[in-house]
Amino acid sequence: MPVTETASDKLWKRRDRKTQLTVWGVQFVCLMIFVYCWSLVSEKTIWEFVYDAPRQAGDMASRMVPPAWDYMDKLWLAIWDTINIATLGTLMAVVMAFPIAFLAARNTTPSVVFVRPIALFIIVSSRSINSLLWALMLVTIIGPGVMAGVLAIGFRSIGFCAKLLYEAIEEIDTTQVEAVTATGASGPQILHYGIVPQILPAFAGISVFRWDINIRESTVLGLVGAGGIGLQLNASINNVAWTQVSLILLVILGTVIVSEWVSAKVRHAII
Amino acid sequence: MNTANMKSRTWKKPPFIESPMLRWGLVVGGAFYLALAFGTMDVNWGRVADGIPRGQRFVSAFFPPDFVSRAGDIFDGILESLWITIISTVAGIAISIPVGLGAARNLSPRPVYLASRAILAISRTFPEIIIALFAVKLFGFGPFAGFIALSVGTVGFYGKLLAEDIEDMDPSQAEAVRATGAGWFQWLNYAVQPQVMPRMIGLGMYRLDINFRESAVVGIVGGGGIGATLLTSFDRYEFDSAAAILLVIIGIVMAVEYSSSYIRKWVQ
Numbered sequence: 001m002p003v004t005e006t007a008s009d010k011l012w013k014r015r016d017r018k019t020q021l022t023v024w025g026v027q028f029v030c031l032m033i034f035v036y037c038w039s040l041v042s043e044k045t046i047w048e049f050v051y052d053a054p055r056q057a058g059d060m061a062s063r064m065v066p067p068a069w070d071y072m073d074k075l076w077l078a079i080w081d082t083i084n085i086a087t088l089g090t091l092m093a094v095v096m097a098f099p100i101a102f103l104a105a106r107n108t109t110p111s112v113v114f115v116r117p118i119a120l121f122i123i124v125s126s127r128s129i130n131s132l133l134w135a136l137m138l139v140t141i142i143g144p145g146v147m148a149g150v151l152a153i154g155f156r157s158i159g160f161c162a163k164l165l166y167e168a169i170e171e172i173d174t175t176q177v178e179a180v181t182a183t184g185a186s187g188p189q190i191l192h193y194g195i196v197p198q199i200l201p202a203f204a205g206i207s208v209f210r211w212d213i214n215i216r217e218s219t220v221l222g223l224v225g226a227g228g229i230g231l232q233l234n235a236s237i238n239n240v241a242w243t244q245v246s247l248i249l250l251v252i253l254g255t256v257i258v259s260e261w262v263s264a265k266v267r268h269a270i271i
Numbered sequence: 272m273n274t275a276n277m278k279s280r281t282w283k284k285p286p287f288i289e290s291p292m293l294r295w296g297l298v299v300g301g302a303f304y305l306a307l308a309f310g311t312m313d314v315n316w317g318r319v320a321d322g323i324p325r326g327q328r329f330v331s332a333f334f335p336p337d338f339v340s341r342a343g344d345i346f347d348g349i350l351e352s353l354w355i356t357i358i359s360t361v362a363g364i365a366i367s368i369p370v371g372l373g374a375a376r377n378l379s380p381r382p383v384y385l386a387s388r389a390i391l392a393i394s395r396t397f398p399e400i401i402i403a404l405f406a407v408k409l410f411g412f413g414p415f416a417g418f419i420a421l422s423v424g425t426v427g428f429y430g431k432l433l434a435e436d437i438e439d440m441d442p443s444q445a446e447a448v449r450a451t452g453a454g455w456f457q458w459l460n461y462a463v464q465p466q467v468m469p470r471m472i473g474l475g476m477y478r479l480d481i482n483f484r485e486s487a488v489v490g491i492v493g494g495g496g497i498g499a500t501l502l503t504s505f506d507r508y509e510f511d512s513a514a515a516i517l518l519v520i521i522g523i524v525m526a527v528e529y530s531s532s533y534i535r536k537w538v539q
Contacts, residue, residue, distance in 0.1 A: 014461065034361045037354040041414045044351075044495070049411035056409050077311075084308045128524035129517065132400065132488045133501070137513075140505055141326040143318035150312075193284060200287050220400040223492060237404065249397070256396050 064246035071244045075232060075251055081146050082228035082255065085221065086214035089153025094207045097158050101165035108169055108195065119162075126159030131217045135226035144225035152226055153214050160213075161206055168202040169195065204270050212263035219252045229255075329510045336518055337511035341504065345516055348500035349523065352486040355417045355496055359486075360479045362418070363425025370426060371433030372459075378437060391434070395427030399485045400492060407493040417494030421482050428481070432474055433467065440466045472538045476531035483527050487520050 004011045015023065102108045104119035135152035142148055172195060180194035222230020229248060236244040288294040338345070373379045373387030403420035410416045440463060448462035490498020497516060504512040 030361075034358060037357045040354050041351075041358060041418060044413050045415040046411050046413070049409075050415060053409040060405075060408070080311065084312060087304075088308060088312075124525060125521055128484070128521040130484055130488045132491060133498075133517070133520075136491065136502070136505055137329070140508075141329055142322040143315060145314060145318075146312050147314045147319065197284070197287075204287075216398055220398050223400060223404070233401070233404075237408070249401075252401070253396055 060242060063242040066243065067247035067250060068241070068243035069247065071247055072251075075229065075248065078222075078229040078232050079251060079255060081149075082218050082230075083215065085146060085149040085153055085218040085226075085228050086211060086259075088150045089218070090157055090207060090211040090214050092150065092154035093157030093161050093210065094203070096154070097161035097165060098203070100158065100162040101169060102191075104162060105166040105169035107172075107174075108191070119166075123159040123162045123166075126155055126157075127163065128159075129156065131156035131214075132220065132224060135221045136224045139225045144227070146227035149218060149221045149226035149228055152221060153218055156217070157210050157214060161210055164206045165199065165203060168199045168206075172198045201270050205267050208263045208266045208270075212259050215259040216256055219255065329514075332510035333514045333518075335511075336515035337509075338515040338519075341500070341509070341512045341515070344500050344503075345497070345512075345519060348490070348497035348516070349519060351414050352483065352490075352496035352498075355414050355421060355486045355489075355494075356479060356483045359418045359421035360425060360475065360482050363422040363482075364429050364475055364478070366422065367426040367428075367430035367433060371430040371437070374430060374434035375437035377440075377442070378463075387430070387434070391427050391430045393427075394423045395431065399424040400488060403489040403494040404492045412493045412495070414495030417486060417489040417496055420489055420494055421485055424485065425478055425482065429471075429474060429478055433471060436467045436470055437463060469538050473535035476534050480524075480527050480531045484524055 004013070013020075100119050100122055103110070103115050104123060106112065106116070109116045109119070131152050134155045135148055138148040138151050138155075142151070176198065177190060177194040180190050185193060218228050218230075219233075220230045222228045222232065223234050225231070229252060233245065233248045233252075236242075236248060286294060288297065370387050370390055373383045374391055376384055379387070399420050402423050403416060406416035406419040410419060444466065445458065445462040448458055453461060486496045486498070487501070488498050490496040490500070491502050493499070497520060501513060501516045501520075504510075504516060
């Protein structure tokens with residue numbers, strides 16, 4: 001902490017001159033980048049629409065109330081589909097993530113040189129593609145419907161679950177594994193008695209956590225035709241049926257809150 | 272323990288869920304749910320079978336992907352995604368700082384706290400895509416709508432974490448600074464900010480990473496960026512261009528992820 005002494009007093013400053021200048025410099029560069037990006041986006045924006053937006057928003061809001069409650073009859077199936085997409089997708093993901101995580105973890109992989117990079121590549125590519133992009137691909141390949149949604153959620157979640165799981169496997173207590181090995185256990189037995197019990201709570205926690213995220217994501221998959229409540233949302237917006245839209249938004253809100261509550265409860269019970 | 276029993280004593284691994292009622296209840300309930308779910312899932316197997324050759328065509332388009340014939344569009348789309356990512360991260364964080372301060376229980380009075388928490392809850396609930404959908408309706412097609420959607424998402428994410436971080440800070444340092452007679456802003460600047468800063472820079476980088484991923488999809492609903500280019504190439508069945516775009520997205524996501532984790536390590 002730099003302190004400058006003047007004739008009468010000591011003056012404390014948070015940074016010395018050099019650090020302060022560096023901080024200002026970094027801030028200035030960041031600001032310039034921001035301004036540059038902003039100007040590029042601004043070029044592509046029709047500002048008249050933006051100025052008009054508050055009025056539009058008010059207009060839209062006034063058309064949204066009251067929600068069309070009787071439309072609810074048609075939504076139950078969509079909600080059921082949405083939950084199925086999330087649940088079956090998560091199930092598929094955890095089943096596939098389990099072996100991949102063991103192949104990717106440094107301490108359980110059969111080969112660090114050959115198998116581990118492949119497993120890591122599967123994890124990375126699954127994680128980098130958003131579930132909506134997966135859905136877009138799968139809808140073109142296998143056609144619109146719940147099936148595409150389940151697979152999209154599944155493919156997206158494999159990477160997430162496998163990554164967290166293999167990190168958990170790498171952090172296990174090796175003394176327990178050694179103890180099991182010392183009894184003369186075979187490879188699969190070591191896995192079963194030494195490693196799996198240690199990661200099972202983490203595994204269950206990860207699955208529930210991902211399920212919660214997947215509920216959120218499966219509400220939008222319908223926008224590209226992959227089933228669930230997003231289909232209804234898209235249809236209602238295209239038909240400018242704003243009272244239906246507001247009901248659907250409320251339903252999504254409710255589903256997300258319930259799933260968050262369930263996942264918090266379950267994770268609390270496990271950990 | 273008598274010796275007669277010792278011989279036949281075998282050990283069994285204790286089950287993960289102790290209560291047998293709950294364990295079997297979960298198994299039966301799960302099986303019932305699965306039966307019901309698969310029963311109601313209406314899959315058009317004929318269409319799936321039709322899709323297999325198309326899927327093969329799609330997969331074979333990856334070898335080799337066609338970067339060339341749409342190179343201009345891909346380049347523009349990626350740049351637009353990057354601009355959206357940067358400005359929405361900056362703007363979102365700038366907005367989330369006052370909201371996050373308001374949502375920290377140890378900092379703000381009860382009404383402000385409740386209002387800020389409500390803002391955070393609302394902006395966090397809806398996926399960015401739904402916000403983008405409405406932003407497109409309000410602001411028209413283009414990157415501005417994507418920018419709005421991602422900023423709202425950033426506020427919900429960053430504001431909540433900032434508030435939690437401030438709630439977890441060490442109160443003795445804050446008290447010490449306050450005891451020197453510092454004003455509210457000085458107190459914020461010298462007591463609160465240094466404590467939360469390293470973690471918040473890390474989270475900012477993390478959010479930049481998330482925003483890039485999301486910026487690739489807001490285009491699907493009209494929010495600008497590479498998503499729009501990707502959707503067009505899918506609609507035209509130009510799978511080799513689509514494959515190229517996906518590979519570019521994966522590449523940039525990986526680059527952003529590695530650099531952001533590097534910066535996070537460097538800051539902490």
